[in-house]
Amino acid sequence: MNIGTNKKIQWCPGCGNYAIYSAFKNVVERNIENGKLIKENIVLVSGIGCHGYITNYYDLNSFHPIHGRVPPLATGMRIANDLLTVVGFAGDGDVYAEGMNHIIQAARRNTDITMIVHDNSVYGLTTGQFTPTSPKGFKGRSTPFGNPERPLNPITLMIVSRGTFVARGFSGDVKHLEYLFERAIFHRGFSIVDVIQPCVTFNNTYEFFRKRVYRLEDTDYKPNDFEKAVEKSLEWGDKIPIGVFYEEETDTYEKLVRGHENFFFNRDVPDITEILTEKS
Ligand SMILES: Cc1ncc(C[n+]2csc(CCOP(=O)(O)OP(=O)(O)O)c2C)c(N)n1
Ligand code: SF4
Numbered sequence: 001m002n003i004g005t006n007k008k009i010q011w012c013p014g015c016g017n018y019a020i021y022s023a024f025k026n027v028v029e030r031n032i033e034n035g036k037l038i039k040e041n042i043v044l045v046s047g048i049g050c051h052g053y054i055t056n057y058y059d060l061n062s063f064h065p066i067h068g069r070v071p072p073l074a075t076g077m078r079i080a081n082d083l084l085t086v087v088g089f090a091g092d093g094d095v096y097a098e099g100m101n102h103i104i105q106a107a108r109r110n111t112d113i114t115m116i117v118h119d120n121s122v123y124g125l126t127t128g129q130f131t132p133t134s135p136k137g138f139k140g141r142s143t144p145f146g147n148p149e150r151p152l153n154p155i156t157l158m159i160v161s162r163g164t165f166v167a168r169g170f171s172g173d174v175k176h177l178e179y180l181f182e183r184a185i186f187h188r189g190f191s192i193v194d195v196i197q198p199c200v201t202f203n204n205t206y207e208f209f210r211k212r213v214y215r216l217e218d219t220d221y222k223p224n225d226f227e228k229a230v231e232k233s234l235e236w237g238d239k240i241p242i243g244v245f246y247e248e249e250t251d252t253y254e255k256l257v258r259g260h261e262n263f264f265f266n267r268d269v270p271d272i273t274e275i276l277t278e279k280s
């Protein structure tokens, strides 16, 4: 099984998008092969930005809406056809700036969609302007004297918006990304993985994150307590946690509206913890 296409990949060498691309590809190919996902029933939605090219590189159904509108499109697709596995790829500018309202509503609505955010803390495609996740002091095209604003914390935002699966990944840890993507896809309800990644051309954060990230899965942290998840999401400094911050099983929007939910594929989460011992 190979879900790649023969299109030439356009991203700059070293861009964090490659890690997301290959981790997701491995997860989908593995689960099509073992019969847990149906290729024809997968639909991808990608936003406007460098990240948005990702759907060109998979041989899967896809749709490319206007900037910021990945969550409402994904929600609509899932509600219209509950046989679909719907995954949205968005940028930090896409989904935390112009599309901010939509991601909050999608999280609290708990439709069964998965969102993967390519969070490079910059507008890559439009050549280096600051976004809501750019740090204070960030110097770019539109902030030559430094960004005066304090950054948004997307993990806290998604937890308090009642997202039922909220995780952070790092593009320098591909095996861990695979683990998170697989957990997110098989979660019943809204799931989001915010992937911190460099834009090597306009905001190269690779070394900054590589020195600081640690996996929550290597600690005794349990993602089943809302208040503890909010508290954990605030940790950001010399150490930066990656992993599942919060997970909750509750009724999906589809169940509440229709009185039942259809899942075409087997929702038993595959046991993939052994992947965490593999080298990235
Ligand atoms: C409705 C609309 N508003 C604004 C734009 C301009 N625009 C195109 S890409 C982009 C930013 C992309 O940044 P991000 O979402 O972080 O993606 P990246 O390029 O970093 O992957 C913007 C503002 C647009 N194309 N359409
Ligand atoms: S400009 Fe940045 S985000 Fe866009 S492809 Fe290049 S490195 Fe990646």
Ligand SMILES: [Mg+2]
Residues within 6 Å of the ligand: 049, 091, 092, 093, 118, 119, 120, 121, 122, 123, 124, 131
């Ligand atoms: Mg971006």
